[in-house]
């Protein structure tokens with residue numbers, strides 16, 4: 001599975017986007033507006049320089065830069081975002097690395113180049129070869145390729161059925177009341193903890209909160225992990241840890257000798273162990289869920305059930321189960337970390353937090369009941385999230401794509417098949433694109449400020465038919481969470497008047513790291529109540 005892969009950034013996998021015109025249709029009928037065509041399209045550049053002339057860190061003979069991020073190199077994958085910033089400063093807006101004798105990986109940060117990359121994805125986006133460890137797993141085990149890793153028509157067909165339930169606005173709205181209910185429980189739990197003066201690792205709590213919500217969709221049942229003190233050997237805790245390590249290994253394996261392609265190296269063996277655990281964890285939940293569904297169907301007309309509904313839409317039970325597992329793996333850490341960063345930014349900027357609270361108080365009823373219409377009337381809240389994702393980009397390096405055809409990037413000719421990493425996080429913090437780029441200013445996204453950043457600049461969920469399938473679900477989750485937190489923690493009748501301002505986050509580096517999984521080490525959050 002690829003995804004998470006996505007974990008957002010965890011997707012070093014290359015994917016192609018399919019952009020046919022100013023607007024394209026994704027594999028379902030969802031219409032997504034395509035950003036306007038940027039200027040300087042590749043084909044208009046008369047003379048492209050050869051790839052050999054593109055700057056980049058000098059590598060070893062034959063191996064190139066393969067060992068740069070290993071113990072033999074001087075770079076750390078967990079600090080990739082910082083390394084990339086340095087590399088772009090040194091080499092300019094585009095540079096290359098070489099992984100082995102002739103495989104190049106190109107890093108781009110100019111939104112014009114990013115736009116070109118998306119145009120050259122071909123019909124079925126592919127993630128190229130950057131998930132080699134996962135490829136090795138599929139080859140060695142003979143298991144069918146999953147949703148996030150698949151390519152071509154196979155991927156397209158899987159994606160089409162799954163995204164009908166995840167990406168269509170009407171489909172996502174169906175999850176709103178469940179998400180709202182889970183969030184109410186989360187807020188009530190935080191309040192209890194605050195009243196008891198219990199210190200919390202808020203990051204851990206957020207992971208379990210999001211897990212409860214996404215699990216409810218994927219497996220159609222409550223996992224009961226929200227606020228639970230999970231013992232170290234609890235399967236749920238082990239899932240969280242192993243899922244985290246799974247993605248970390250995927251990242252580490254990219255810059256390595258990749259011997260696992262030929263032999264089951266210790267790294268590969270660990271990876272297979274992790275994945276086996278994750279699949280078993282998910283399979284147990286699916287078994288319970290299907291049994292419960294069968295019982296319900298005997299008494300009710302048509303209860304909603306993610307897997308059963310996919311099967312009704314023509315998926316095999318194996319594929320439907322894989323989709324549920326992939327979404328679960330991909331959605332938990334990405335969403336909880338992005339939410340933690342949003343809370344962090346609001347905690348650091350009490351004036352913005354007050355402005356948000358005023359908007360939320362104006363729009364939402366005090367009983368917390370939320371409808372899609374309420375969410376549509378909270379533009380400042382949406383700006384708060386967007387600005388948070390600009391300042392602390394959820395992925396270390398945006399998304400990546402394998403070029404489906406030759407492209408001219410930064411004036412260099414890059415051949416078809418090459419993997420290009422779109423480093424959207426870099427321009428997001430540059431004064432060339434944003435005034436006071438290191439300031440948290442949600443106002444810059446409000447209409448009255450009339451700021452029109454380049455359409456291919458701020459793409460935390462990727463873009464095109466292979467964009468994050470959980471984007472709308474994740475946004476909705478974060479909107480609900482932040483409005484309810486701001487609203488309830490200010491409510492003096494709950495004995496917490498103003499104490500939201502005293503939610504402090506100790507964040508060692510103030511930087512997001514390569515994959516979401518590493519952020520846990522960076523973000524050590526403590527919820528404190530000061531009366």
Ligand code: HEM
Nearest residue numbers: 006008148330331334335338394461462466467468470474
């Ligand atoms: C703030 C939260 C999230 C962020 C920032 C994020 C970001 C991303 C990014 C950047 C990609 C790569 C897109 C590409 O390669 O073009 C991706 C893919 C993906 N995401 Fe997310 N994501 C988030 C939440 C979620 C959630 C909640 C789910 C599931 C419920 C999810 C499921 C997936 C899947 C399955 C893919 C692979 C799609 C495919 O290959 O077709 N994500 N995400």
